[in-house]
Amino acid sequence: MIDWLDWTNVDFIFIPGYCFVYSCRTNGVGGGVGLFIREDIVFKAFEPACGTSAHVTYESLFVTFPQRRGSDCVIGTIIVHQ
Numbered sequence: 001m002i003d004w005l006d007w008t009n010v011d012f013i014f015i016p017g018y019c020f021v022y023s024c025r026t027n028g029v030g031g032g033v034g035l036f037i038r039e040d041i042v043f044k045a046f047e048p049a050c051g052t053s054a055h056v057t058y059e060s061l062f063v064t065f066p067q068r069r070g071s072d073c074v075i076g077t078i079i080v081h082q
């Protein structure tokens with residue numbers, strides 16, 4: 001079982017038919033966030049505008065899903081380090 005994401009284990013995390021979008025923790029031990037998105041769904045990962053410095057107290061990952069009508073749908077995942 002993998003309980004955190006890093007560059008050595010992301011290739012082992014997969015579900016057939018899904019894309020794994022992820023962000024590994026850049027400092028410290030543990031952490032990392034990810035989303036599984038069905039491979040036939042159009043999406044785009046993005047970084048919300050939140051200043052110029054990297055956050056050390058949390059990690060986040062957001063994706064947008066274009067909609068035929070109206071605004072794009074945005075979902076995200078956040079983990080807070082204590």
